[in-house]
C-alpha cells in the first residue's frame with residue numbers, strides 16, 4: 001500500500017494547549033485589525049457599530065462552521081464576543097485620538113481591504129474552533145485558555161487596551 005508522506009495527526013495526540021493557543025493567537029490577530037478599522041472610520045460618517053456587517057460576519061461563519069464540522073451555535077457565540085472585543089479596541093482608540101489628536105492616524109485605510117483581512121482571520125478561527133471541540137468542552141479549558149492568552153499577550157506585547165479586549169474576545173471559547 002502507498003505510504004502517505006505525512007499521516008494525519010490523530011486528534012488525541014495534540015494536547016489541549018496546542019488546540020486552544022491558536023484560538024487566542026487568532027483572536028489577537030483579529031484585534032490587530034481593529035486598529036485599522038478604527039483608522040478607516042475615524043473622522044468619517046461610518047459608525048463603529050455596523051449591525052449589517054455583523055450579520056454578514058455571523059452568517060458567513062455559521063455557514064463555514066457547517067462546512068468544516070464546527071458547531072455553528074458555538075461558533076456564532078464565539079464570534080459575537082470577537083466582534084464585541086473589536087469594538088472595545090475601536091472605542092478605546094477613538095477616545096485616545098479625541099483626547100490627543102496628535103496620536104490620530106494620518107492615513108485612512110480602505111475599510112473593504114481591512115474586511116478582507118478580517119474575513120481571512122475569521123476563516124482560520126472557524127477551522128480552529130472545529131479542531132478544538134474536545135479541548136473547548138473539557139473542564140480544564142478555562143485554565144489552559146488563560147495560559148495561552150497570557151502567552152499571546154506577552155509574545156505580541158499587547159498594550160492594556162488590547163489585553164483587555166483579548167479578555168473580552170475569549171469568554172465563549174470554553175463551553176459550559
Ligand SMILES: O=C(O)C(=O)C[C@]1(C(=O)O)C=C[C@@H](O)C=C1
Pocket residue numbers: 037048049050051053054057082083084086087115118
Ligand atoms: O467591519 C467593521 O466595520 C468592524 O467594525 C469590525 C466588526 C467585526 O468585529 O467584525 C466590529 C464591529 C462592527 O459592528 C462590525 C464588524
